[in-house]
Amino acid sequence: KQEVTQIPAALSVPEGENLVLNCSFTDSAIYNLQWFRQDPGKGLTSLLLIQSSQREQTSGRLNASLDKSSGRSTLYIAASQPGDSATYLCAVNTGFQKLVFGTGTRLLVSP
């Protein structure tokens, strides 16, 4: 059974810092991995999708990497801003179209 863990559960940083969020999964047989952002009381915004054949994806200040063999993904946020404050979720697709989600990292970026 696929399990997804995210650490840390919460993170508080001053504006301008570069930071790394971690996601690990127990079964390396995945098709892809998605990183999402969730604002309080809101839906999920897809940030990056990494296919299993890819090592990383970049979008603006965000960079996500994937190491399937070790069951890990990281989301790197450069030059953090207060607007980045949200909960970040990773989810793996095991090929049966069920996304398995981690419990998220709550990020607070203070001005």
Next chain:
Amino acid sequence: NAGVMQNPRHLVRRRGQEARLRCSPMKGHSHVYWYRQLPEEGLKFMVYLQKENIIDESGMPKERFSAEFPKEGPSILRIQQVVRGDSAAYFCASSPEGTASYEQYFGPGTRLTVT
């Protein structure tokens, strides 16, 4: 191109009533997924539907819950005789095809409160 739409955004029901949650997928998407987020928990898969077919309902509670995606109209998640433990955010997602390489796009969710 409008995104995934869900309504209502907030729904309050008394114990024992029925709750109907609607999801309109993105234009051109024929695959719909429902997820539930219980308070202080992660999102959990409930059901995967294609037009007029349930593909995978392995995450659905065995009783009181049902889902459909008719040929015309939105997908409906129906909860009969709601209980307090059904209070949660219910999210719908859609994709253009059912292959795993496609990204799932999420709606804003319906927040169900059972009093």
